[in-house]
Amino acid sequence: MLTFPHFEPHFARANWTLPFVLEYQAVKRAQRPFLSCTDAGRVQTFAEVNATVNRLAHGMARFGVKRHDYVCILLPNCLEFVYIWFALCKLGAVEVAVSDAYKGSFLAHPLKLSQSRILIGTAALAQRLVAIEDQIPIEHVVLVDEPGVDTPLPAFSRIRLHRFADLVSDNSVNPPPATTPQDPAAVLLTSGTTGLSKGVVMPHSQFYFFAEEDVQLMRLTQDDVYMTGFPLFHGNAQFLTVYPCLIAGAHCVLYPRFSASDWAGRARRSGATVTNLLGATLAFICAQPPSDNDRAHKMRCIYAAPLATDLAGPFSERFGVHEFVDGFGQTEISNVFMTPPGAPRPPGASGVLVDQWFEIKLADPDTGEAVPEGQAGELLVRHKHPGIISTEYLGMPEKTIESRRDLWFHTGDALKRDAQGWYYFVDRVKDALRRRGENISSFEVEAVLRSHASVADCAVVGVAADQEAGEDEVMAFLVPREGQTLDYTDITAWCDARMPAFMIPRYFDSLAELPRTPTEKVRKKELRERGVQPGTWDRAQHSSLRA
Numbered sequence: 135m136l137t138f139p140h141f142e143p144h145f146a147r148a149n150w151t152l153p154f155v156l157e158y159q160a161v162k163r164a165q166r167p168f169l170s171c172t173d174a175g176r177v178q179t180f181a182e183v184n185a186t187v188n189r190l191a192h193g194m195a196r197f198g199v200k201r202h203d204y205v206c207i208l209l210p211n212c213l214e215f216v217y218i219w220f221a222l223c224k225l226g227a228v229e230v231a232v233s234d235a236y237k238g239s240f241l242a243h244p245l246k247l248s249q250s251r252i253l254i255g256t257a258a259l260a261q262r263l264v265a266i267e268d269q270i271p272i273e274h275v276v277l278v279d280e281p282g283v284d285t286p287l288p289a290f291s292r293i294r295l296h297r298f299a300d301l302v303s304d305n306s307v308n309p310p311p312a313t314t315p316q317d318p319a320a321v322l323l324t325s326g327t328t329g330l331s332k333g334v335v336m337p338h339s340q341f342y343f344f345a346e347e348d349v350q351l352m353r354l355t356q357d358d359v360y361m362t363g364f365p366l367f368h369g370n371a372q373f374l375t376v377y378p379c380l381i382a383g384a385h386c387v388l389y390p391r392f393s394a395s396d397w398a399g400r401a402r403r404s405g406a407t408v409t410n411l412l413g414a415t416l417a418f419i420c421a422q423p424p425s426d427n428d429r430a431h432k433m434r435c436i437y438a439a440p441l442a443t444d445l446a447g448p449f450s451e452r453f454g455v456h457e458f459v460d461g462f463g464q465t466e467i468s469n470v471f472m473t474p475p476g477a478p479r480p481p482g483a484s485g486v487l488v489d490q491w492f493e494i495k496l497a498d499p500d501t502g503e504a505v506p507e508g509q510a511g512e513l514l515v516r517h518k519h520p521g522i523i524s525t526e527y528l529g530m531p532e533k534t535i536e537s538r539r540d541l542w543f544h545t546g547d548a549l550k551r552d553a554q555g556w557y558y559f560v561d562r563v564k565d566a567l568r569r570r571g572e573n574i575s576s577f578e579v580e581a582v583l584r585s586h587a588s589v590a591d592c593a594v595v596g597v598a599a600d601q602e603a604g605e606d607e608v609m610a611f612l613v614p615r616e617g618q619t620l621d622y623t624d625i626t627a628w629c630d631a632r633m634p635a636f637m638i639p640r641y642f643d644s645l646a647e648l649p650r651t652p653t654e655k656v657r658k659k660e661l662r663e664r665g666v667q668p669g670t671w672d673r674a675q676h677s678s679l680r681a
Contacts, residue, residue, distance in 0.1 A: 136555035137489040138472045143346045144381050150315040150342035150521070152223040155380055157308050160184035166356060167385040169376075171213050173403035177385070178213070183220070185306040190217050191224040193303040197252075197274075197296075201226035201312050204248040204321065206272070207367070208232045208241075208255035211390050214278045214298065215366045216376060218254055223319060223338070226312035230321045230333070231367040237262045240331075244323055245270040247333050247529045254278065254298065257285040264288050276301060315339035315521055321528050322369050322465050333528035334465045339521030344369070344468040345377035347488070351459050351472045352408050352435055356383035359432075361406035363389035369465045374410060374437070394418035398453065401431035410437035413655075414591045416445050417584055420452070421615055429454040437461070440559060440577075443481040444585035460484055462559060466524045467515050467543055470494060471557045482578075483556040484549070491518055495542065496549060499563050502540055510550045510560040510573065514542035548575075565658055567596040567606045574608060574637050576658075582632045583610055583639075586625055588618040593648050593656045594639065597665045609641035609670075611661055613648060620644050622671045642671040 145155060159168070164181035178186070199205060205227055209215045222229045230248045232241070241262055245253070246269070253263070254276040263272065267290055275288070278298045287295060313319075319338040323331040336344075354360070362375040366388075379386040387404040397419045401409070411419070416438060435457040438446075450456045462484035463469035470492050471485030487494060495504050496511030505511035517523045523543065527533045537544050548560040560575045561567075567574040576594040583592040591613040596606030614620050622642045629638045649657040666672075 136474065136477065136486045138474050138486055140490045141350045143343075144349065145342070145346075147315065147339070147519075147521075151313045151317075151338040152220065152319065152341065152377070152380070153308075153311065153313055155342070156180075156184050156187065156220060159380060159383055163356065163383045166383055168379065168383075169213065169216060169386050169388070171211075171388050172390075173387060173400060173405075175213075180383070183217075184308070187217055187220040187224060188306045188308055189303050190301060191221040191309050192305040192307075193301040194221055194227075195225055195309070196303065197301055199225055199227050199252065202318070203227045203252075204230050204250045206230045206232050206245060206248065206250045206253040206255075208234060208236075208253055208259050209278060209366070210234050210256070210259075211363070211366050211371070211388050212278070213388070216388075219320075219366075219372070223313060224309050226317055228318045228321060231323070231372070233323070233367050234259055234365070238266065242266045242269045243330055244321075244333060245272055248321060252276065256280050256283075257287055258283070261285070261288045263293065264290060267291060267293060313338055315342070318525070320372070322372075323367075324465065332530055332533055334524045335526050335528050336465070336524050337521055340468060340523060341373055341377065342381075343491075343522045344373040344463075345381055347461065347469045347472065348374045348378040348437070349382050351461055351469070352378070352437060353475065354378055354382035354384050354408065358382065358384040358407045359387060359405050360384055361387040361389065361400055361404045361409050363392035363400075364410075364412065365391070370410065370412060395422050397422075398425060398428050398431065401433050402427060405432055407432050408435045408437070409433065410439065412439055414442075414584065416442050416449060417591065420445055420449055421590055424452065428452055435459060440484065442581055442584060444581060462549075462557065464545055464547075466537070467492075467517075467545065468522055470513070470515055480552070480554075480556050482558050482581075483552075484559050485557060486555050487557070491522055492516065493518060496551065497542075499544075499548075502542075507551060507553065510548045510575075512563050513545040513547045513549050514540075515545060516542055565595070567594075567608060569596075569606050569608060569636055574606075579608065579610070579629075579633065579637055579639065582629055583612065583625070585632075586628050588615055588620055589613070589625070590615040590618075591648055593658060593661055595658050595662045597641065597662065607641060608637065608639040609643070609661075609666065610639040611648065612642060612644050613646065614644060622673075623676060626673055638673070640673045641666055642673070643667065643669070 159180040167177040168180045169178045219229050249271050251273045253272050260275050276296045315338050319341040320336050321333040364371045433455050438458045441458050459473045461469035462471040473485045493516045495514040499512040548563050551557050579594045593611045597609045649660045
């Protein structure tokens with residue numbers, strides 16, 4: 135049975151804390167490039183970043199931040215975000231990374247959940263706190279300047295305002311160690327696609343381990359340049375990009391946000407050798423007009439999660455990148471499956487078990503009993519070593535207990551395994567469909583739909599059948615490519631040539647864009663609630679194919 139090769143982490147487990155790794159690299163690779171904001175930004179060395187973080191840590195300690203304090207970060211992608219995150223780690227405090235898309239009750243929720251007294255943000259984002267000031271525990275807001283932006287200061291009645299520059303001290307010496315691998319490092323919020331976001335408490339040991347897995351998966355070295363435009367409030371940018379660069383001694387290039395139109399341009403200008411792509415971003419890039427410079431880059435490997443098999447070939451042919459890797463996990467549990475280097479990956483496979491660190495079971499979600507090989511079951515996970523998964527959902531003990539019932543972590547993801555040991559994502563358990571007695575993966579239907587020339591993006595959900603069978607009809611929400619018109623008859627024929635008849639959507643609707651969480655996950659709950667509308671196209675009324 136194929137499994138991921140066993141590996142020796144770069145640092146001993148007793149040193150799995152961000153401050154230790156940063157201070158080590160500030161000596162070992164003092165003048166090596168570490169961090170820059172955009173390809174035009176000045177490159178910061180490991181020694182420079184450590185000195186900047188130390189000045190901020192000493193200033194924050196003087197401001198009153200202490201070990202195990204929760205401090206909220208409400209910032210767009212910028213170097214200050216990284217400095218604040220690192221400085222909190224130096225003090226043994228805990229970052230609470232809040233989406234810069236949140237407002238109203240969505241913004242109040244993580245602030246109340248963490249009971250944070252301090253929030254660090256921009257003036258524009260802090261304005262959103264005015265409307266919820268009486269609902270949140272925040273006492274101090276520290277404002278980070280945005281160059282070229284003149285935003286009025288928020289008019290709080292109770293909260294006190296401070297300037298970020300006032301937190302920076304003159305002391306660049308490493309502060310005394312205040313963090314152990316067992317201490318909480320961060321609270322990262324789940325996407326909240328079906329309810330309130332949960333705050334995942336990640337200890338330093340897990341934060342390090344997840345990043346180490348990425349180093350192993352992508353075979354990162356100090357010669358690599360890793361670019362990202364994904365938000366720093368999300369784990370992808372933190373423990374799958376910035377922290378892996380810290381461990382491997384690589385150079386990380388940050389951008390304010392992801393850009394499909396400038397993806398190839400950024401790769402060329404930054405000298406990036408590796409990057410990652412999430413969900414439909416591969417399709418978004420492929421949808422851009424071709425350019426003579428599409429191959430004028432140094433990109434050797436892309437972490438594509440997941441890899442759309444129908445797009446891998448066209449992407450490689452156009453951009454000249456042939457190595458794709460994948461890992462499957464969650465913020466709560468790190469990567470449980472990864473693609474082994476050099477192993478031919480079957481189409482659609484997420485990876486093989488990282489059995490050095492985890493054991494898993496695919497189980498019936500109702501009974502907890504293991505399902506036969508080849509059959510889809512909910513992924514249940516146990517860790518073989520302490521400290522490599524999250525400790526709890528902050529302030530939600532009932533959710534913590536529910537997720538860890540029967541001494542397994544219940545992921546809510548349905549997967550299946552083949553005889554060689556490759557694992558395949560099928561669907562979220564709650565998103566799986568059943569029609570005419572057949573189980574349907576919305577993920578697989580979406581992959582076919584997204585490969586159609588007129589479809590830029592899509593989401594498939596189950597809606598109530600018009601028979602009393604307690605089953606679903608398949609409904610697809612499509613986003614057309616720019617300048618394209620959706621011909622549902624043609625799309626239906628496309629599906630008929632590529633999937634079993636029972637999987638073909640009965641209902642089609644078009645949207646300008648899909649409703650998404652700040653971390654780019656589709657809010658399928660909203661689509662299910664929207665359901666069939668008067669203008670929805672019904673295959674049963676327009677097609678000769680059986681509905």
